[in-house]
Structure formats: C-alpha cells, structure tokens
Amino acid sequence: xxxxxxxxxxxxxxxxxxxxxxxxxxxxxxxxxxxxxxxxxxxxxxxxxxxxxxxxxxxxxxxxxxxxxxxxxxxxxxxxxxxxxxxxxxx
Numbered sequence: 803x804x805x806x807x808x809x810x811x812x813x814x815x816x817x818x819x820x821x822x823x824x825x826x827x828x829x830x831x832x833x834x835x836x837x838x839x840x841x842x843x844x845x846x847x848x849x850x851x852x853x854x855x856x857x858x859x860x861x862x863x864x865x866x867x868x869x870x871x872x873x874x875x876x877x878x879x880x881x882x883x884x885x886x887x888x889x890x891x892x893x
Contacts, residue, residue: 815839 803811812835816822820838827835852860 813824813827816827816830816835817824819842822830830838
C-alpha cells in the first residue's frame, strides 16, 4: 500500500473513531496515533484501579477546595458581561 493510501486510510479512521480533524491527524506523530488507537481498543487499560488510600493521598496533594487567602478562578459564564459597544458618537 502506498504512503498516500495508508495515510488517507488512517486519517479516515482517526476522524471517524477519534473525532480528529485533518489538522489534528497531521500534527500527531505515528507513535501518538498508535497510542491513542491502542487505548481506544482497550490494549493499554490499567490492570488495577486506584485504591482509597491513593485517592485520599491525591486529594491531600491537589485539593478541590479553596485554601484561605486564595481566590477561586473566575468563571466567565457567571460574571456580568460588559458591553463592548464603542464610547462616543460612533465610528
């Protein structure tokens, strides 16, 4: 199979199976594509999941809550949005 035909076939698979657009396919390396396709097929599934102790350790290292003195990241969808109309008489 020629490079062109193989690349076109893989681009089609990446678009159909992974939802990749052409630019995402062409920016990926062959190793990245192989890794994603293996994971999609279940070849790289973890043997054992995370236990409760590991979850608690991660929660301690990366808490979801806001510590004292820290400000949460603003959510633009909840902020009032300013009008972007130009000031003055017009353009």
